[in-house]
Amino acid sequence: MSSILAMHVAQPSRRDAYLDWLQMLSGAALVLFMWSHMILVSSVIIGPGAMNAIAGFFERTYMAQIGGPLVFAAFLFHFVLAARKVPFRAEKQGVAWAHAKMMHHRDTWLWIVQVVTAMVILIMGAIHMWVVLTSLPISAEKSAARIQGGWWLLFYLVLLPMVELHVSIGFYRIGVKWGVIKADARSGAKKAENILFGVFMVIGLVTLVRFMFLAI
């Protein structure tokens, strides 16, 4: 009933506040997941045995079978929430692009980077999760076989920087939006954002190289 009334007379609502909380919380959770994910996969650098032991643990505790699809759901949920702010009409996209070009302003560009990477991650991340979750259990040998197959290496060379950019920028932007990062800490936080991006890119690339040369 109230929704029918609200069609004609705007009612005060807490909807936007809840959606903003959920966008931030799902984003923060996915940032933490992505960092843990990268660190766990990079265990292959130590040796395939280390990675297989970790993968086996997640398998035995059913965290891969249940947690995997849950992460997929959180990923789609976060996209739907964040997409509320993304301009999908060509007219508004033109305005956003012209604005960023006019301003020469780093944080305005960072937002554009987040929007573009989000679209790439939506498609490539979904493909990655589908491939991994439909061929459980995860093992170092299976992952290495995929990377050594050729096209998948290229796929991950694109997906890796997209994810790391989106995650490190998202981490910084949550901080400034919710006032956790205050004005005097902003330049330090930007440095931290760059360092996080660099560190995880290096870990990711070394992991990919390790998979390339892993004997299957």
Place this chain on the structure above:
Amino acid sequence: MARLLKLNVFRYNPQDPKSVPHLQTYVLDETDNMTMFIALNRVREEQDPGLQFDFCCRAGICGSCAMVINGRPSLACHTKTKDLPDEITLLPLPVFKLIGDLSVDTGVWFRAMYDKVESWIHTRKEFDPKALEERMDNAVAEQIYELERCIECGCCVAACGTARLRDDFMGAAALNRVARFVVDPRDTRTDKEYFEIIGNDTGIFGCMGLLACEDVCPKDLPLQNQLGYLRRKMGITALKSLFSRK
């Protein structure tokens, strides 16, 4: 040897159907301590009396001469030409209604914003003209004054990505205005009442945190911290009402 400055100035008169928006170039010799305000006045006096732009105080107090200078919204009177390259492009502030050339109408926008955020002290206390003025803690007074320094130039709104994308977004000037009443002990509005004004996507939850407002504000208002503070405060107000009955 003085530099020759090349000014590319946006020209358009929306009142004239024959007028076509274009950039007109003026060349001007730079003088010591020249500001964009001085440069524009010289162009108007020496080269083109028809050039429209606003100014009043020439000291960063009135907020009239805000315009987009080489991509950044700022005050012409605050901008020294020596900090700029030889070629300078001047555009009117976006978002606001264009009057002509570099002149925009910020007044209507700010007036509507004041109505929306109810920009006055809300109190039921009856005023006693004979009583001594109520004392206020000095730290609180300073905090209010810090936010009251806004000169309503409109730079923060013109620089805001959200304001460019949606016409109904309040912008940092309005949110800063609300923050000013939140800290004022004389205003009796509750968090819930403030929430009704700014607790949605036209208010604080529409802010995407691009922080161009903070970076262009010619008065260096603490906009980043205020926006973060309001988002947390309004977010918590929403959560509180989730756990309390109405």
